[in-house]
Amino acid sequence: MTYLVEVNNLKKNYSSKEAVRNVTFNIKENEILGLLGPNGCGKTTTIGMLLGLLKPTGGEIKIDNMNFEKNRIEILSKINFISPYIELPKKLTVKQNLIVYGKLYNIKNLKERIEYLTEKLRLNELLNRITGELSSGQKNRASLAKALINKPQVLFLDEPTASLDPEVGDFVRTFLETYKQENKISILLASHNMNEVSRLCKSVLMMKNGQIIDNGSPESLIAKHGRKNLEEVFLKLSRSKNELD
């Protein structure tokens, strides 16, 4: 089986602290993989390494069969990222931001790409508005458009629906499902919303103390741990003493 993302024995140390320890996983084409774990468990560090913002202390990341460290720029043109903690330049209009990022990703037919995303993400009335003046939901859609401007093969999502109202959250989840199906992209979803993970992900990784402590489909994890839902599984694993320590 070929994987679009291959992570082998990934490690990250800060001085004496091991933030990520021997993390290994793969993501297939057209798959959404969930990444769950309590705050400080190493999710952001793992995503940081997958985005090239952090240099791994050990291990290897391959995206589209290319070693990340050796092909950083080429891989960055094939991936993208969205997080509520990172914003688009606030003083620019949504359209200006999309033009700027279209240029940074050297997109051919940028006008058509912006029109496509505008329609799909219901951005028509927002295009000429200042990004900083938009509501959380509107900013989220604008950020999503930026994250898809380069037709990424792999999309990294860090709590993509945090701070959104249920209607907008549902819109984003439905959009992601449809977009993934139509474009066969791979997605790594880090989230604390267990319903979201259950709905979107066929497979889930559970992280704690920098390690993957369990993995499987949401259903299999629920059955394995004898719980009613994924949230209870999350709580059980988060509160238990890490067997791997």
Place this chain on the structure above:
Amino acid sequence: MNLIRIYGLFLRHFYLITRSFPRILDLIYWPTIQITLWGFISNFFATYSTYYNNAVGIILTCAILYDFLFRTSIGFNMLFLEEIWSRNFTNLFISPMKISEIITSLIGTALIRALIGLVPAILLTSPLFGVSILNLGINLFFLFLSLYIFGITLGILVSAGLLRFGPSFENIAWSTMFLIAPFGCIYYPVEILPEIFQKIAYCMPLVYVFEEARRILVEQSVNIENIYKAFIINIIYLTVAISLFYYSFDKARKKGTLINIGE
């Protein structure tokens, strides 16, 4: 290097400046105030000093040259800091822009920022004080070029510090020019400095640029060697600064500063 990506980053700052009248005003306001102030001081010295009455506007010309250096350096830092302040840092560094493309784009944008501020101020000096910086002739281009390269070099050095140490390095960004100014011999000959300071001054390109500007205005002669020395020193510093920027980027990826700055 990809020109479209370089243009993209330029466009990000172009949109930012052109969308905001206060930003344009801010760019023009300080150079104009600075040069007007030095214009009056210059007039005073030209009237009461035997050294300066040989060349009316010598201080004003040096003030304009220094302001160009200041604006270029601060301009580069501002462009870099803008990404931190707007929490757009991560978006920039996860885009497929090479470090060389980021530096090239910021170098070009910093020049435009500096010129937006300085051109109106330069135009003002002629009717207000009867001084034209064009009196420096063709050498003006080489003096400006030297100052531009040194301003960019300082900007890159400070940005490398921001990458390496994070936003806490911001205060250094504002103070660099003030630290260097005494050794630049902007308004006085290098002989005024104590001997040890003179040695430091000669390690920087500024002293050659400003000594030469004064020589052209006072003695109406040019010492090409000074311009040449300034250029050589500039290239050495620029090479060091760019290497340090790459080193800082690598260190930032190891230490996690890019993530800390971005959020």
